[in-house]
Amino acid sequence: MSLEPTSSLAGLDNRMRTIFREIVESYLETGEPVGSRTLSQAGRLSLSPASIRNTMSDLAQLGLLTAPHSSAGRLPTHSGLRLFVDGLLQIGELSANERRAIEGQVGASGRPVKDLLGEASAMLSGLAGGAGLVMTPKQEAPLRHIEFVSISPVETLAVLVFADGHVENRLMTTPDGLPPASLVEAGNYLSTRLKGRTLGEARRAIEEEMAAHQTQLDEAAQSLVTRGLADWGGPEGEQSLIIRGQAKLLENVQAAEDLERIRLLFDDIERKRELIALMDKARDADGVRLFIGAENPLFSLSGSSVIVAPYMNSEQEIVGALGVIGPTRLNYARVIPLVDYTARVVGKILDGGR
Numbered sequence: 001m002s003l004e005p006t007s008s009l010a011g012l013d014n015r016m017r018t019i020f021r022e023i024v025e026s027y028l029e030t031g032e033p034v035g036s037r038t039l040s041q042a043g044r045l046s047l048s049p050a051s052i053r054n055t056m057s058d059l060a061q062l063g064l065l066t067a068p069h070s071s072a073g074r075l076p077t078h079s080g081l082r083l084f085v086d087g088l089l090q091i092g093e094l095s096a097n098e099r100r101a102i103e104g105q106v107g108a109s110g111r112p113v114k115d116l117l118g119e120a121s122a123m124l125s126g127l128a129g130g131a132g133l134v135m136t137p138k139q140e141a142p143l144r145h146i147e148f149v150s151i152s153p154v155e156t157l158a159v160l161v162f163a164d165g166h167v168e169n170r171l172m173t174t175p176d177g178l179p180p181a182s183l184v185e186a187g188n189y190l191s192t193r194l195k196g197r198t199l200g201e202a203r204r205a206i207e208e209e210m211a212a213h214q215t216q217l218d219e220a221a222q223s224l225v226t227r228g229l230a231d232w233g234g235p236e237g238e239q240s241l242i243i244r245g246q247a248k249l250l251e252n253v254q255a256a257e258d259l260e261r262i263r264l265l266f267d268d269i270e271r272k273r274e275l276i277a278l279m280d281k282a283r284d285a286d287g288v289r290l291f292i293g294a295e296n297p298l299f300s301l302s303g304s305s306v307i308v309a310p311y312m313n314s315e316q317e318i319v320g321a322l323g324v325i326g327p328t329r330l331n332y333a334r335v336i337p338l339v340d341y342t343a344r345v346v347g348k349i350l351d352g353g354r
Contacts, residue, residue: 023075105123120132121133182221
């Protein structure tokens with residue numbers, strides 16, 4: 001996977017590119033401003049501190065570097081990070097072991113979709129060092145069949161078969177005193193009313209029927225159906241955002257201003273509806289999308305980055321998105337392929353492994 005360089009690189013000579021790369025790579029590693037003397041003493045540049053300082057001034061005039069406070073050191077601006085990521089970043093491939101680890105952690109079979117997506121979000125957080133984000137898919141496929149299977153005296157498994165072929169298992173608490181015959185009765189009742197309808201459509205029809213006392217179900221079966229309708233999501237087409245690993249954002253906080261940025265980022269994360277709208281933009285992308293700081297109004301104060309990719313079904317239709325949110329000094333070279341591969345694994349699992 002590669003990112004196309006931008007035309008802005010054409011305005012940088014070799015010296016400017018080299019110094020710019022050194023500053024950005026140092027910032028991504030340490031989060032600290034970089035001074036001309038530090039670059040000169042590192043020994044990778046055969047230039048005096050004065051020559052380096054003049055080039056850093058030129059880069060600042062181009063809007064690629066900034067000097068925080070009165071520090072003599074420089075940091076990349078959001079525009080500078082964008083230029084680096086698009087034109088200078090070397091993005092590697094995940095190793096075979098890393099791919100197997102992702103597949104093994106996310107791909108355990110038999111779990112409800114929400115649990116699987118929660119695991120993907122937690123895994124992204126652990127591997128990327130930010131908070132993991134997963135936008136759940138809109139469930140719009142009509143159902144074909146449903147049945148209930150007794151797992152234990154207190155647990156029942158609902159097996160939902162959708163018209164597009166995918167199957168979801170939902171674990172439910174068994175109503176007290178539910179006889180085996182009521183499982184069959186509830187399954188037949190729901191299969192008749194759900195067939196050819198989405199969950200949202202069927203839920204409304206069944207709730208109206210129950211409100212009018214027109215069902216022929218016994219009390220135990222009706223209790224099971226009611227619990228199922230309550231457990232199987234919100235309004236039709238609603239998407240939710242699963243966030244894991246926010247505590248990761250507090251690691252490596254070195255100064256009061258860093259802590260303030262993280263506090264503002266937590267405020268951003270709480271605005272889930274806006275985050276969902278941001279992640280929904282992944283539907284317009286062919287692969288990974290990256291939003292750096294002020295590029296999106298949501299992060300204008302916290303100065304954060306979001307790396308997001310869509311996940312698709314077997315028809316290559318986008319059904320959701322996942323990614324990582326964190327400070328602008330995320331390890332982009334690692335996180336970009338990590339998000340990309342995880343999105344592909346999740347899409348394949350949700351589509352039944354096809």
